[in-house]
Amino acid sequence: MEADEGLILNVSSLPSPESHHSAGRKRFRKPLPGKDKWQSKALKRKFQWADEGTPSKQKHKLSVSPIKKCTKEAAICVKGNLSSKSPPKKHSTDRQNESLSSRPFIKTSCLFKNNPEIPEIHRGGVKQVQEKVFTSDSFSQLDLHPHLVSTITTVLKMSSMTSVQKQTIPVLLKGKDALVRSQTGSGKTLAYGIPLVQSLQGMKSKIQRSDGPYALILVPTRELALQSFDTVQKLLKPFTWIVPGVLMGGEKRKSEKARLRKGINILISTPGRLVDHIKSTKCIHFHHLQWLIMDEADRILDMGFEKDVTVILNALNAESERRQNVLLSATLTEGVTRLADISLHDPVSIAIVDETWERTTPEQEAINSPARMEEDGFAIPEKLKQHVVVVPSKLRLVTLAAFILGKCKFEKRHKMIVFFSSCEQVEFHYKLLLKVLLGGQEAEETECLPLPSSHLKFLRLHGNMEQEERTAVFQEFLQCKTGILLCTDVAARGLDLPQVTWIVQYNAPASPAEYVHRIGRTARIGCHGNSLLVLTPSEAEYVNSLASHKINVSEMKMEDILSSLMKDDRFKGRRWGNKKSRGTNPQEVRERATVLQTEFENYVHSGEGTVRWAKKALQSFLRSYTTYPKTLKHIFHIKSLHLGHVAKSFGLRDAPQNLSASMAASPGKKTKLKPKRPDLRRKTQGKRRLAEILRSEYSSGMDSGVSKVKRKKRHGKPGNQKMLS
Numbered sequence: 195m196e197a198d199e200g201l202i203l204n205v206s207s208l209p210s211p212e213s214h215h216s217a218g219r220k221r222f223r224k225p226l227p228g229k230d231k232w233q234s235k236a237l238k239r240k241f242q243w244a245d246e247g248t249p250s251k252q253k254h255k256l257s258v259s260p261i262k263k264c265t266k267e268a269a270i271c272v273k274g275n276l277s278s279k280s281p282p283k284k285h286s287t288d289r290q291n292e293s294l295s296s297r298p299f300i301k302t303s304c305l306f307k308n309n310p311e312i313p314e315i316h317r318g319g320v321k322q323v324q325e326k327v328f329t330s331d332s333f334s335q336l337d338l339h340p341h342l343v344s345t346i347t348t349v350l351k352m353s354s355m356t357s358v359q360k361q362t363i364p365v366l367l368k369g370k371d372a373l374v375r376s377q378t379g380s381g382k383t384l385a386y387g388i389p390l391v392q393s394l395q396g397m398k399s400k401i402q403r404s405d406g407p408y409a410l411i412l413v414p415t416r417e418l419a420l421q422s423f424d425t426v427q428k429l430l431k432p433f434t435w436i437v438p439g440v441l442m443g444g445e446k447r448k449s450e451k452a453r454l455r456k457g458i459n460i461l462i463s464t465p466g467r468l469v470d471h472i473k474s475t476k477c478i479h480f481h482h483l484q485w486l487i488m489d490e491a492d493r494i495l496d497m498g499f500e501k502d503v504t505v506i507l508n509a510l511n512a513e514s515e516r517r518q519n520v521l522l523s524a525t526l527t528e529g530v531t532r533l534a535d536i537s538l539h540d541p542v543s544i545a546i547v548d549e550t551w552e553r554t555t556p557e558q559e560a561i562n563s564p565a566r567m568e569e570d571g572f573a574i575p576e577k578l579k580q581h582v583v584v585v586p587s588k589l590r591l592v593t594l595a596a597f598i599l600g601k602c603k604f605e606k607r608h609k610m611i612v613f614f615s616s617c618e619q620v621e622f623h624y625k626l627l628l629k630v631l632l633g634g635q636e637a638e639e640t641e642c643l644p645l646p647s648s649h650l651k652f653l654r655l656h657g658n659m660e661q662e663e664r665t666a667v668f669q670e671f672l673q674c675k676t677g678i679l680l681c682t683d684v685a686a687r688g689l690d691l692p693q694v695t696w697i698v699q700y701n702a703p704a705s706p707a708e709y710v711h712r713i714g715r716t717a718r719i720g721c722h723g724n725s726l727l728v729l730t731p732s733e734a735e736y737v738n739s740l741a742s743h744k745i746n747v748s749e750m751k752m753e754d755i756l757s758s759l760m761k762d763d764r765f766k767g768r769r770w771g772n773k774k775s776r777g778t779n780p781q782e783v784r785e786r787a788t789v790l791q792t793e794f795e796n797y798v799h800s801g802e803g804t805v806r807w808a809k810k811a812l813q814s815f816l817r818s819y820t821t822y823p824k825t826l827k828h829i830f831h832i833k834s835l836h837l838g839h840v841a842k843s844f845g846l847r848d849a850p851q852n853l854s855a856s857m858a859a860s861p862g863k864k865t866k867l868k869p870k871r872p873d874l875r876r877k878t879q880g881k882r883r884l885a886e887i888l889r890s891e892y893s894s895g896m897d898s899g900v901s902k903v904k905r906k907k908r909h910g911k912p913g914n915q916k917m918l919s
């Protein structure tokens with residue numbers, strides 16, 4: 195069964211915005227008269243050579259030009275027999291016999307046919323909120339210990355303060371609580387790190403290791419915990435008697451206990467892991483605690499850590515009398531007000547907004563609540579160029595591959611992060627791209643590529659990986675100059691990965707805040723960067739949703755992305771033989787895209803295991819699709835998906851009939867799914883379950899119950915040794 199038809203057979207009851215081509219498909223809606231007849235009909239369709247324009251194409255003149263005519267090489271639409279040169283009739287007959295007798299009946303629908311119209315993207319001319327990154331003030335102007343200043347200038351090699359540092363450091367040095375919002379990559383870590391170290395090194399009675407924590411830094415992910423630890427450790431270089439340490443899950447609990455027993459003065463932790471220790475480690479105490487810092491504060495709430503944070507706050511309140519509290523994020527959303535209420539005492543609100551950026555009314559100037567900040571729009575780094583591409587579902591996979599090839603193979607020095615909405619999708623695309631773009635066994639064995647494509651290096655990061663591998667991948671991507679990291683939102687927050695030039699969001703994020711954090715992995719600290727959001731035609735309205743948060747994206751054309759396939763002769767249709775390709779012949783581009791899609795499908799269908807694995811990834815995509823918040827359901831609704839087309843983007847030729855019982859991918863049946871992406875504001879019974887799922891992705895790692903991806907190779911322990919205090 196062909197993917198196009200799969201929908202009709204499986205989910206015919208669905209109204210599908212992606213299937214504007216209903217007239218074209220109606221032919222198949224008729225009751226199927228019987229297998230033989232169906233086969234001959236399919237064969238007829240399979241071998242019709244030309245002129246099969248769909249009514250929808252005639253109707254929607256604005257649509258991205260689908261193939262108007264399938265030429266002889268339209269055989270490219272036929273699985274496994276690309277561009278045969280035999281005369282159509284003979285070819286048809288031979289194949290017919292072959293199909294009908296020995297081979298399973300397989301065919302690939304034409305990628306460029308029966309796609310929905312691509313709507314025009316109107317740029318709203320939104321004026322984005324701007325922040326000035328650097329100031330001309332130097333760290334030496336602050337009242338800091340001279341050794342701390344020299345560490346900043348010689349070890350960290352920084353001279354002038356960023357805007358957020360200039361505003362935050364003096365406030366914190368005065369002992370005030372603060373609520374800090376500043377754009378991604380603007381230097382918030384040092385904005386709290388410097389005053390923290392300054393205050394602890396100057397304490398009247400010198401800190402002893404055995405005193406335990408004087409400061410607690412809570413962060414949502416393990417990678418961010420490691421990164422913050424690294425920065426704090428550098429700042430502490432001259433003050434060796436102050437000991438930092440990390441608790442982050444995925445590590446042996448026993449060794450963490452031992453380090454706690456020895457004493458950690460600046461404790462950096464994910465909430466889940468800390469709660470574990472509060473409950474089970476006798477030696478943990480907070481008698482001397484002076485500082486509580488919550489970095490990415492809104493994310494800590496979003497991830498269902500609210501209960502954990504309450505447990506932590508209660509433990510701190512019970513043992514320490516007076517402490518200084520700081521909440522920071524690039525996107526302090528409304529939910530943070532609640533956290534601020536319970537954790538901050540008479541805080542100073544710091545939000546960095548360029549003076550040239552006008553608020554609509556002067557009254558707004560005065561108010562700096564998180565809700566106000568969110569309404570005003572999030573600040574996006576000035577040098578970050580944001581793009582969107584609208585791609586019909588069937589073409590998503592080849593477009594992604596073409597984009598990766600275009601940037602990372604045929605242009606120099608690109609480092610790219612691609613975000614997906616689930617661990618299964620990351621794993622699936624990682625293996626698939628590795629196999630098809632790098633080709634073969636060699637790639638799998640070495641997990642990096644043979645010489646000719648040496649610009650391509652794929653890595654992946656998600657919460658179902660073993661911690662050791664997760665840390666190794668993080669370190670590897672941190673250090674490499676080029677590469678493609680496929681990941682979930684586990685890498686969206688706070689990570690400072692230098693020289694990232696492109697962020698691709700293959701699945702749209704669930705909130706504008708998440709969008710801002712994902713793209714914020716590039717264009718950090720005043721550098722240039724680019725982002726690409728991939729949407730289907732039915733999702734195009736998301737651009738307006740972003741615009742309402744003052745986020746401005748410009749359109750990139752799918753055809754332009756696909757045209758980079760012209761540089762890769764591996765995907766050349768046979769009929770072009772040795773002919774030199776000149777420029778970008780649209781027909782040839784489409785044929786190359788089809789060859790590439792066929793390679794994906796061939797690989798996926800090369801065994802039962804690979805098909806199962808693609809279905810699993812598809813299923814997890816559909817599941818995550820059901821979890822967009824209510825406010826976005828009109829854009830991202832499972833019923834808007836054309837299952838057959840979506841299946842193709844997972845290299846599946848058919849729309850699967852047997853996705854597991856719970857899957858609403860037979861969306862005619864209104865089966866409810868367990869959401870992976872939570873609407874945590876609603877206090878439902880499922881909250882606990884959601885929190886567990888999310889923790890498996892982000893936190894403690896001790897009790898997730900989520901199967902771990904087995905490590906193929908044993909990596910060293912980069913970063914781990916640093917954690918030993």
Ligand SMILES: Nc1ncnc2c1ncn2[C@@H]1O[C@H](COP(=O)(O)OP(=O)(O)OP(=O)(O)O)[C@@H](O)[C@H]1O
Pocket residue numbers: 351352353354355356359376377378379380381382383384523524687688689690714718719
């Ligand atoms: N004053 C400075 N001068 C030069 N570089 C700086 C300065 N302050 C911070 N940086 C560098 O800027 C980068 C981004 O800093 P940091 O990770 O603290 O940003 P952030 O605001 O916390 O970002 P996010 O919101 O994404 O977490 C880091 O590489 C850091 O070393």
